[in-house]
Amino acid sequence: MDGQIAVLAVAEKGSFEAAGKYLDIGKSAARKRVQSVEGELGTPLFRAEGKGMVLTEVGALYILSARESVRQAFLGVDRVHAFLRLQTNELRIGYSTHLNTKLLDIIRRIQPKGIDSISVTREGMMTQQAVDGVLQGDLHVGFGILPILEPDLSARLLMEEPLVACLPVGHRLATRATIRPEELADEPMVSVMRKALPGRHEDIAMHFGSLGVSLRFVAEAFSLKEALWLVTQRAGVSLMTKFSASSYRYDVVVRPLSDRLLTVKSGVFTRRDHVQKLVSDFVDLAWVETAALRPNPH
Numbered sequence: 459m460d461g462q463i464a465v466l467a468v469a470e471k472g473s474f475e476a477a478g479k480y481l482d483i484g485k486s487a488a489r490k491r492v493q494s495v496e497g498e499l500g501t502p503l504f505r506a507e508g509k510g511m512v513l514t515e516v517g518a519l520y521i522l523s524a525r526e527s528v529r530q531a532f533l534g535v536d537r538v539h540a541f542l543r544l545q546t547n548e549l550r551i552g553y554s555t556h557l558n559t560k561l562l563d564i565i566r567r568i569q570p571k572g573i574d575s576i577s578v579t580r581e582g583m584m585t586q587q588a589v590d591g592v593l594q595g596d597l598h599v600g601f602g603i604l605p606i607l608e609p610d611l612s613a614r615l616l617m618e619e620p621l622v623a624c625l626p627v628g629h630r631l632a633t634r635a636t637i638r639p640e641e642l643a644d645e646p647m648v649s650v651m652r653k654a655l656p657g658r659h660e661d662i663a664m665h666f667g668s669l670g671v672s673l674r675f676v677a678e679a680f681s682l683k684e685a686l687w688l689v690t691q692r693a694g695v696s697l698m699t700k701f702s703a704s705s706y707r708y709d710v711v712v713r714p715l716s717d718r719l720l721t722v723k724s725g726v727f728t729r730r731d732h733v734q735k736l737v738s739d740f741v742d743l744a745w746v747e748t749a750a751l752r753p754n755p756h
Contacts, residue, residue, distance in 0.1 A: 459528065464492050467480050503520055533610070554582075558619060585602030599741060600728070603658050615723055618752060648675070698722070
């Protein structure tokens with residue numbers, strides 16, 4: 459495993475020196491670990507090119523398996539850590555503080571029924587932090603904005619809220635009762651947490667695209683409040699839920715969109731390989747407790 463990690467580091471950093479520094483083992487140790495793998499394979503994985511090292515054809519083939527091998531090894535460690543934490547009767551929950559208060563209230567009070575010995579530890583954070591925590595095994599369950607693009611996580615929808623348009627006072631669309639999606643085609647737009655929540659951004663852009671509307675994003679906000687501030691500065695129009703827009707009450711006009719299919723989805727997610735009954739029971743309970751927050755399919 460040390461050899462595989464060293465091969466991956468040299469391939470990524472481009473030299474034994476940079477890889478040794480990255481792994482905190484030194485240039486010589488990094489070289490020896492790679493040479494050990496090459497000795498087992500009977501062929502070089504790298505060749506010198508300029509001042510760096512590049513993969514040989516065999517190296518490019520080997521690294522695909524090495525990367526997956528290392529990933530699976532770390533997943534195994536995380537799986538064991540998460541399992542051991544459950545043995546201490548502590549269920550660790552992470553949730554985004556940007557969720558609607560109706561959902562947050564349920565998350566904060568939900569308790570596995572009939573299991574008084576279980577302690578539920580809850581921690582507020584960003585959605586991406588909750589995703590990382592669940593992936594790494596530090597958390598058993600996460601709540602946040604969907605979709606979650608990580609293939610190792612399984613998500614379930616708990617709440618769906620329609621998008622609204624946030625406009626500066628005096629904007630040409632501010633007097634409309636509702637705004638049609640096509641009316642935003644030429645508007646400068648402020649994206650919200652695009653780097654932290656790429657799935658949400660792509661969902662919105664793709665839905666508008668299906669309506670023949672290409673949104674023109676000119677600014678990116680890290681937080682909801684920053685996005686609303688940029689709206690007041692006339693940087694552009696921002697799309698979010700009415701609940702999120704209520705966090706900034708000054709110089710912002712909120713108008714619903716005529717297309718009610720444009721929504722923000724919130725949900726719960728867990729690791730696919732975490733099959734402990736306590737975790738699945740907790741997720742099932744969250745699903746039942748939040749039934750009133752979802753649209754009636756009928």
